[in-house]
Amino acid sequence: MYKKILLSFTLIATVALVTSLSTRSNQAKIDQIDPNTYSIEQVLNMLGEEPMIHSIPQVDLAKAKVGEDLIFKGYTVRDGKKSKRISNYFVCTDCHNMTSEFADISSQDASERLHYAKENGLPFLPGSTLWGIYNRTSFYNDDYVRKYGDLVTNARDTLANAVQLCSKYCASGRYIEDWELESIMHYFKKNELHVSDINIPDKDKYALINGTLTEDQKVNLAKSIKEAYVQGYGATFLETMPRNERPYGKGGNVGNGKLIYEKACMFCHENKRVTYLHLDDGKLSARFLWRNRKKYTDQSIYQIVRHGTYSKVGRKQYMPHFTKEKMSDAQLNDLVAYIKQIAKR
Numbered sequence: 001m002y003k004k005i006l007l008s009f010t011l012i013a014t015v016a017l018v019t020s021l022s023t024r025s026n027q028a029k030i031d032q033i034d035p036n037t038y039s040i041e042q043v044l045n046m047l048g049e050e051p052m053i054h055s056i057p058q059v060d061l062a063k064a065k066v067g068e069d070l071i072f073k074g075y076t077v078r079d080g081k082k083s084k085r086i087s088n089y090f091v092c093t094d095c096h097n098m099t100s101e102f103a104d105i106s107s108q109d110a111s112e113r114l115h116y117a118k119e120n121g122l123p124f125l126p127g128s129t130l131w132g133i134y135n136r137t138s139f140y141n142d143d144y145v146r147k148y149g150d151l152v153t154n155a156r157d158t159l160a161n162a163v164q165l166c167s168k169y170c171a172s173g174r175y176i177e178d179w180e181l182e183s184i185m186h187y188f189k190k191n192e193l194h195v196s197d198i199n200i201p202d203k204d205k206y207a208l209i210n211g212t213l214t215e216d217q218k219v220n221l222a223k224s225i226k227e228a229y230v231q232g233y234g235a236t237f238l239e240t241m242p243r244n245e246r247p248y249g250k251g252g253n254v255g256n257g258k259l260i261y262e263k264a265c266m267f268c269h270e271n272k273r274v275t276y277l278h279l280d281d282g283k284l285s286a287r288f289l290w291r292n293r294k295k296y297t298d299q300s301i302y303q304i305v306r307h308g309t310y311s312k313v314g315r316k317q318y319m320p321h322f323t324k325e326k327m328s329d330a331q332l333n334d335l336v337a338y339i340k341q342i343a344k345r
């Protein structure tokens, strides 16, 4: 009798254990399909969007590695030999970050960008990040047509052409060869956006993979996914502020100014890294910039930030200007407030 009870008890326990194990493994199967791991390209295709012009079905990691070399170092090593540099003056990372620049990647707000740069130890650069550029649809937007004219026409909607334009003109280099371009595109593909990078409700993420959406719902979801990150970075060129309107740091935030100075100006100018002009956080540099603040020349911070300089024959290194999106007028004032404080120390 006692044995019988024990036996049936063991039986029940075993059944319970087996059931619980098998539900767990079912659960594990569901968990494995995590919509966050899907690429944005993949989900937009699932939702019926047209494929992108530069679509690459499968990343080739060896090519992506070559692309990484070209972007970070300007050359790679092929058959034991150093390849020809893209530019003698710059590498891509002098002007572009290769990581996210915003906590919320639908934002283009300059102060959020600075805050994120501070939190993540990034430089604060005149070019947009190339991270996630694989998923963008528009390049050299808005006012860039004023700087590069007809060259922009073919670069606006075609990433490969945008890379060529930048390699030759922004980087003061050359048009790159097919193998170089292909490698850079694979690097971009490797750093494409995923569902985990965008901010949409979990229920929408799961709806994606459950396959229960109506055609209308698909269209709407594709739209909200595309709104959850920047499709093309805005670019507003500002004029040099008239002398009598310049606030000269009045009311500016010195802390932000220091950040901008260190993460933008010193990134290129410290120890004359890409230019003849050395700038550091000492008095001498600050006095130079403060002294010239009222001018309309390249030495004036109000002029240089908005216009940069131009590369010319014999002097190809130049300073790219900051658009309003990359440095707001308020940030410029913060920068001047900091320079004033150091200069007057």
Ligand code: HEC
Pocket (backbone or CB within 6 Å): 070, 071, 086, 090, 091, 092, 093, 094, 095, 096, 126, 127, 128, 129, 130, 133, 136, 138, 139, 140, 141, 144, 159, 162, 163, 166, 167, 170, 171, 184, 232, 233, 235, 320
């Ligand atoms: C001296 C600065 C500088 C260097 C060096 C540079 N770029 Fe750029 N690049 C810019 C600026 C400024 C823009 C203007 C648009 C923007 O990024 O928002 C730009 C735009 C681009 C764009 C279009 C981005 C967009 O969203 O509009 C691509 C792609 C690009 N660059 C790729 C490269 C690559 C690849 C290299 C290296 C071979 C490179 N750039 C080197 C300054 C630079």
Ligand code: HEC
Pocket (backbone or CB within 6 Å): 094, 095, 125, 126, 260, 261, 264, 265, 266, 267, 268, 269, 274, 275, 276, 277, 289, 298, 299, 300, 301, 304, 305, 309, 315, 317, 318, 319, 320
């Ligand atoms: C992407 C690199 C880069 C960044 C960022 C940058 N500069 Fe420059 N800057 C240059 C280059 C290159 C020149 C051209 C000078 C040359 O011919 O060597 C230049 C020129 C200048 C000049 C003019 C020098 C002259 O005598 O004509 C000033 C002033 C200047 N920069 C200040 C700044 C300040 C202030 C900042 C921060 C807001 C800044 N720069 C950010 C690269 C940069």
